[in-house]
Amino acid sequence: MSTDMYETNAWGKKSQETEFEKIKIQRNLAGDNDVSFDLQYCGICHSDIHFANNELGNTSYPIVPGHELAGVVTAVGSNVTGIKVGDRVGVGCIVDSCNKCSQCEKGEENFCEGGFTNAFNYPLVHGGLKTNTGYSFGGYCESMTVNKRYIVKIPDNYPMEAAGPIFCSGITMYSPLAHWKALPGGMNVGIIGIGGLGQMGVRLAKAMGNKVTAISTSPNKKADAMAIGADNFIVSKDADSMASGENSLDLILNTVSAPHELSHYLPLLRKDGTLVQLGLVTANHSVNQFPFLMKRINLSGSVIGGMPETQDCMDFCAKHGIIPATKLVKADQIGEVYKSLETKNDQIVRYVLDIKASL
Ligand SMILES: [Zn+2]
Numbered sequence: 001m002s003t004d005m006y007e008t009n010a011w012g013k014k015s016q017e018t019e020f021e022k023i024k025i026q027r028n029l030a031g032d033n034d035v036s037f038d039l040q041y042c043g044i045c046h047s048d049i050h051f052a053n054n055e056l057g058n059t060s061y062p063i064v065p066g067h068e069l070a071g072v073v074t075a076v077g078s079n080v081t082g083i084k085v086g087d088r089v090g091v092g093c094i095v096d097s098c099n100k101c102s103q104c105e106k107g108e109e110n111f112c113e114g115g116f117t118n119a120f121n122y123p124l125v126h127g128g129l130k131t132n133t134g135y136s137f138g139g140y141c142e143s144m145t146v147n148k149r150y151i152v153k154i155p156d157n158y159p160m161e162a163a164g165p166i167f168c169s170g171i172t173m174y175s176p177l178a179h180w181k182a183l184p185g186g187m188n189v190g191i192i193g194i195g196g197l198g199q200m201g202v203r204l205a206k207a208m209g210n211k212v213t214a215i216s217t218s219p220n221k222k223a224d225a226m227a228i229g230a231d232n233f234i235v236s237k238d239a240d241s242m243a244s245g246e247n248s249l250d251l252i253l254n255t256v257s258a259p260h261e262l263s264h265y266l267p268l269l270r271k272d273g274t275l276v277q278l279g280l281v282t283a284n285h286s287v288n289q290f291p292f293l294m295k296r297i298n299l300s301g302s303v304i305g306g307m308p309e310t311q312d313c314m315d316f317c318a319k320h321g322i323i324p325a326t327k328l329v330k331a332d333q334i335g336e337v338y339k340s341l342e343t344k345n346d347q348i349v350r351y352v353l354d355i356k357a358s359l
């Protein structure tokens with residue numbers, strides 16, 4: 001092992017065919033600008049599965065997934081201010097970026113012109129962190145080290161096990177709400193898909209002071225959506241229900257990640273309204289441009305958020321008591337959790353790996 005690295009326990013897959021097992025990985029010791037922390041929890045995100053199973057064909061093994069990390073600081077570099085040993089902190093999808101482009105300068109590292117480094121299975125090209133393999137290892141592990149820039153502070157009153165999902169589904173919804181001026185409220189906001197992302201969107205949009213319409217293919221989601229703050233509910237497969245919402249929404253956040261027909265939702269937009277794509281659909285969309293002309297509507301997309309905004313999202317959730325529902329699991333249950341997530345993609349309860357209980 002090189003002298004600037006340390007070894008830590010992790011849970012990873014050594015190949016596409018094997019199950020998760022306990023492995024050793026190496027990370028860089030905290031340099032002058034870095035923070036190390038011991039993990040307590042890491043959320044299990046559906047996107048972990050795509051990479052663990054090499055579904056995109058670009059997985060490097062061994063892989064240690066996880067981009068919803070939460071833990072307690074164990075070491076800080078000499079240049080680090082505002083974070084001390086013992087602080088509660090977390091890390092999300094971004095673990096490094098170029099630190100010099102105009103987007104990084106603005107704190108929008110999610111749009112880094114050199115490409116941000118994802119929490120796992122990503123080549124370490126920016127030099128801010130190291131591992132023994134040259135690609136990133138995620139949060140199914142005992143310890144993490146990153147540059148201070150990528151650290152989010154978890155407020156004292158916030159449950160640690162629920163913080164990780166804020167760095168993924170929380171910021172994914174918060175950032176477009178803030179960008180399209182649904183913060184500080186007063187807009188009519190629609191949320192398509194009431195799963196993990198959608199339920200965060202409903203809660204955030206409501207807490208910001210907007211009128212919220214939940215939109216789902218399933219009428220069964222109505223009670224849940226209304227319980228977390230939706231003012232209206234539209235069943236997207238019901239023509240009468242869709243007609244009732246025509247020309248009513250300023251902003252629609254679309255969380256659907258399966259192939260779908262965009263044109264179906266455009267009638268819901270008011271003049272100058274915007275539809276924002278958040279779910280990852282790899283197939284091309286086909287849209288009729290007529291409603292774009294007649295209502296001057298916009299189609300856009302968004303991906304997570306920058307680091308300052310992620311901290312804002314964390315603080316907002318703490319202030320408004322927005323706490324994702326979680327279910328703790330141990331490392332030896334990862335296989336069964338993955339199987340359950342593979343069969344049902346829209347679960348509202350987030351499985352969270354209890355690191356201390358798994359060691
Ligand atoms: Zn995620």
Ligand SMILES: [Zn+2]
Nearest residue numbers: 098101104112
């Ligand atoms: Zn950059």
